[in-house]
Amino acid sequence: MPEVPPPAPTGDALLRVLSALGNPHRMRIVAALLESRNYVSALAREIGMSRPLLHMHLQRLEAAGLVVGTLELAEDGKAMKYFDVTPFFYELTPDVVARAAATLTDAERAQPEKTEAEKEEAK
Template identity: 55%
Template sequence: MSHGALSEPDGDRLVEVLAALASPHRLRVLAALAGGRVYVSQLARDLGISRALLQVHLKKLEKAGLVTAHLELSEDGKALKFYEAAPFSLHLTPGSVAVAAATLSTTERT
């Protein structure tokens, strides 16, 4: 499954992406990353949430292909995990939803 352009996602991919975007916290995280890459501790401070809660949201966004992560070493040898928004585009119409719905797997999601 290709991440990136989402103009014609299959049904399961569309559900995954929309579920990832269906949280105010995750929307704020993605909005903060639209300005460029940020390391986790700074992002948590900027958003006023705990690193643990932020990690939960970042994992969901990463799984959906909406953000990417990179580990880097600082000058003092500390490992810093940076996140950035992945390039994507999502344009939904009733027709595109109908096409995606026809490809949904039979597994029920909760």
């Protein structure tokens, strides 16, 4: 069997990824999380961003499947949400874009496509 079948993301999925990554703050967040996983409050302090704002950005990244957050209990009982970068891989070429564009849901809102997180949860 082939090791790596050519990835062909759906239009909506690719759109989520590109618009999520097409933002300087979110690029930096991915960079910071790649260096070391972290929880929301600490990360907010590290990169000098308000916590609600960071929360929003993380939501967007998670909806695109680029990071995953897991709620972990520390020894002292505090509930902390740690985020990790997923080992994502997308090839960006005219062909991939065209292929994806062909499968674009007309209006994102028309078919509230499940996010990666929701797909997991539904198992």
